[in-house]
Amino acid sequence: MRHFPVFVDLSNKRVVVSGAGECAVAKLRLLLRTEADIHVFGADPVDVVRDWADAGKITLTSRALQNDNITESVLFYAANDDAAEDARVAAIGRGVSQLTNIVDNLDDSQFITPAIVDRDPVTVAIGTEGAAPVLARKIKQQVEESLPANLGILARIGQAFRPAADALPMGRKRRDFWSRFYFNAGPRALDRGGKIAVQETLNHLLDDALNTRAASGRVHLMGAGPGDPELLTLKARNLLHEADVVIHDQLVSAPILELARREAIVVETGKRGFGKSWKQDDINALMIKHAAQGHHVVRLKSGDPVIFGRLDEEMDALSNAGIPFDIIPGITSASAAAASIGQSLTKRGRNSTFRILTGHDVDGFADHDWRALAKSGSTAAIYMGKRASRFLAGRLLMHGADSAIPITIVENASRADQHILSTSLGALPDLMDQVALDGPAIILLGLAPRAALDAIDTLEEQEFA
Structure with missing residues (x-):
């Protein structure tokens, strides 16, 4: 965000506009809807500017602006439709630390005027950083249609x-x-x-x-999806906006957290593997504490809470405390990872089953039916498998898996910083030793990126040979 939106109190405040021609008229029409004391300087005012002056709506000086005309003003507009004159008067403004706008000159302006929907005292400001005025006008039209005139x-x-x-x-x-x-x-x-x-x-x-008792608190155990805010379900989006308290895992992306109300209490309860983490009992206690105070609590988990989300422990804690709760599913990272490489998780004639695995559990590296997984055509999505990759590959190879089975690692699936690595089962451990994956990663067993998916930035295994 280059321009920070603020609302400036212009009641009885001096605003100076250099220019009295057609270029200035559009800004003046907007300023006349405020309570500002408007002073206009221009040697050749157009008729409408003269009419506003005659009606006492503005103070008009029919000459070019000079150094002593800009003091004690809140905002200053250079609207002369003349680049040299605008540069001259803008220098005067900046010389006295005046916030200056040069009409149609984004780079040299210190502030910009957004498109505005006026339902005084409700005001909606719309800006595109000067990149797409036509888009701002379209949004303005849509907002105006959605807000009743009264x-x-x-x-x-x-x-x-x-x-x-x-x-x-x-x-x-x-x-x-x-x-x-x-x-x-x-x-x-x-x-x-x-x-x-x-x-x-x-x-x-x-x-x-x-005379009505406050509603009792409630907890929504909710999936945030893989990270792209557009993959958040509509129900989750609405509940997040209404939440009094948001208790989220460390993997929930920042754009999704931005959707919470500004007044909401937002607490990160990170559970990092092999690092400092919140204890599950402390997370349970935090949910119960806020819900007992009548708060609407969203317990926000990356992906889908019903998949490796320790959901049962939280449900049991809430039930034992008498706190009502709901489960709001989310799109799991395995689905997003498969979509990102142009593959389906199941395919007729290839695999009639699909497994979702974890690389490690409370007892360490997780054990599985390795013989079934090693069969040709098997597919699986492995969560939390970065540190367990050597163990996983070893077990599969030990039980007869082909070392050439395709493996795809998708880091930060669906997010702007998504990263895709394509390799084979035999090369997986060495590859994972050589790359630094800081974000959440899904290991897809038996799936390679679709060759025709041009958008994929794939790093082939030979790069790490």
Whole structure:
């Protein structure tokens, strides 16, 4: 993010615009919707600028801007439609540490003006870093269509009612009150009886909220998928947005965590193999603590919580504590890894079974039915297998597996930093010794990248010979 979005208070604040021609008109139309004290400088004002000045909406000086005209202003626009003149006046602005915008000159501007959807006091600002104005306009249109024209009226009435609503405790109960007002009862009341009906509705809603017990806490044991936020299920996305507390594993990607509410408590409870980790009992206790306080808790796990997620231990702990919970499945990393190499996990005539394995468990390296896995045509996805790769290869070869069986390792499946390695069973241990894989990795036994999948950046085993 190059430009950080902020909302500047312009009430009775001085804003200077250098330029009084058509180039300045578009910015002035936007500024006139604020409460700013607008000063315009330009030697040849167009008619609409003169009309605004005659109506007292702006202060117009019919000459070029000079050094002493920019002091004590909050924002400064160079809108002369003349590169040399814009550069001259922008230098004046920067000389007095003035935030300066040069119209249609992104690189030399210190701030930009976004596309705006105005439902005063609700304002939506849309920016594309100057990369795609047409995209900003399209988004603006879509947002305008989704926000009712009377939203500003409701927001102003709600704003005046906030001191009364502060009688509700912070958190979920207060959020539920405002959600009922803005998204249900408020719009209906406004359509039915105008502002008076809205005020009556607010009073009724508050009485109900004050006399209703707060909802009990609940835990959602939820899968975050392999990492791409677009692979998050719609249900998971909605619950994440509503959560009071998010307790997540270390493997959950940052873009997914960004979807949580800013006010939510977010706690990482990393469980790193062969390193410092949270104890499962401490994670259980944290979930129970927050749910007992009436919080909506999301226990967020990478992939699908029902696959190697220690789900039973958490369900047992919640059940014993009397805490209600739900399980929200996610897309498991094996599916994402197979998709990334253009392969299916099952194929008629190749394999009638597919195994999901773990490289190690609580007792160390995990044992499996090696003889069945070693058969020709077998396919499997091996989780947590990076450190166990030499053990896994050794057991399979010992039980008759062909050393040429294809192996694909997919690190950070579905994410922007996804990395794919293609090798064979015999070469797997040496390859894993030579590469540094910091992210979560899935080892696909019996699957090679589809040859026609041009997008794959595959490192062949001979590179590591």
